[in-house]
Amino acid sequence: MKRGQYVVIGLGRFGSSLAKELIELGYEVLGLDKDEEAVDEMSEMLTHVVAADSTDEEVLRSLGIRNFDCAVVAIGDDIQASVLTVILLKDIGVKQVVAKALSELHGKVLEKIGADRVIFPERDMGIRVAHQLVSPNLLDYIELSRDYTIAELQVPKRLCGRSLKDLDPRARYGCSVVAINKKNSVIIAPTAEDTLDDQDVMVVIGTNEQIESFENAVIG
Structure with missing residues (x-):
C-alpha cells in the first residue's frame, strides 16, 4: 500500500473530525465503527467506511489493517473495546497505534499495552x-x-x-x-x-x- 494511509476506529465527534481532516490533508482514510448510522454519515466523506466490531480479530485481519501506516483508536465511551482494539492492532502488527484516552487511568493502561501514542483530546x-x-x-x-x-x-x-x-x-x-x-x-x-x-x-x-x-x- 502507498504511504499515508490511516484507519480511524470510532467515528464519534473526535474520530469523524480527525478522519475528515486527514482526508482534507490528502491522505486515504478507512473509517470503522460498529454503529451503522455513524458509518452511513461518513460514507461519502472518507476513502472507505466499514460497519464492523473492532474487537473481532478476524475482521481486522480481513480488512488488511496491518498494512496501514497508522491506526487511530478513537472509541469514545467503551474503555474495554478501546483496550481490546489496541491489543489486537499491536498483535497483528500495525506500525503505529494512536489511542484516545478517556481518563488518566485509561491512558496509563493504553501505554502499558503498547499504544505508541496516547492522546487526551478533552483534557x-x-x-x-x-x-x-x-x-x-x-x-x-x-x-x-x-x-x-x-x-x-x-x-x-x-x-x-x-x-x-x-x-x-x-x-x-x-x-x-x-x-x-x-x-x-x-x-x-x-x-x-x-x-x-x-x-x-x-x-x-x-x-x-x-x-x-x-x-x-x-x-x-
Missing part, C-alpha cells in the same frame, strides 16, 4: 482554552512534553520595529522564538536582526515558566 483542549483565557496575548498553546511548551504570542503595537536582538528572549528568559508569522509570510528560525511588526505572531518554545516570564515582561 488538552481544556488546558489550551484555560491558558488562552488567562493570557489575552496567547493565541495558541501546545504542551510538547512535561518540560516544554510551544506558544503563539501576538506582538503588541509598542514592540513594532523592535528586533529579536532587542528582546533577547533566549538570554533573558530562557525561551526561543522559532518563527514569526507575518501578514503575508512566515519567517522560520528568525535571526537576531529580524524585526517585529504590529499584529505579527511569535512562535515561542520553552518551559511554561520561561514563556510566562517572557510574556509578562515583554508582551503584557
Whole structure:
C-alpha cells in the first residue's frame, strides 16, 4: 500500500473530525465503527467506511489493517473495546497505534499495552482554552512534553520595529522564538536582526515558566 494511509476506529465527534481532516490533508482514510448510522454519515466523506466490531480479530485481519501506516483508536465511551482494539492492532502488527484516552487511568493502561501514542483530546483542549483565557496575548498553546511548551504570542503595537536582538528572549528568559508569522509570510528560525511588526505572531518554545516570564515582561 502507498504511504499515508490511516484507519480511524470510532467515528464519534473526535474520530469523524480527525478522519475528515486527514482526508482534507490528502491522505486515504478507512473509517470503522460498529454503529451503522455513524458509518452511513461518513460514507461519502472518507476513502472507505466499514460497519464492523473492532474487537473481532478476524475482521481486522480481513480488512488488511496491518498494512496501514497508522491506526487511530478513537472509541469514545467503551474503555474495554478501546483496550481490546489496541491489543489486537499491536498483535497483528500495525506500525503505529494512536489511542484516545478517556481518563488518566485509561491512558496509563493504553501505554502499558503498547499504544505508541496516547492522546487526551478533552483534557488538552481544556488546558489550551484555560491558558488562552488567562493570557489575552496567547493565541495558541501546545504542551510538547512535561518540560516544554510551544506558544503563539501576538506582538503588541509598542514592540513594532523592535528586533529579536532587542528582546533577547533566549538570554533573558530562557525561551526561543522559532518563527514569526507575518501578514503575508512566515519567517522560520528568525535571526537576531529580524524585526517585529504590529499584529505579527511569535512562535515561542520553552518551559511554561520561561514563556510566562517572557510574556509578562515583554508582551503584557
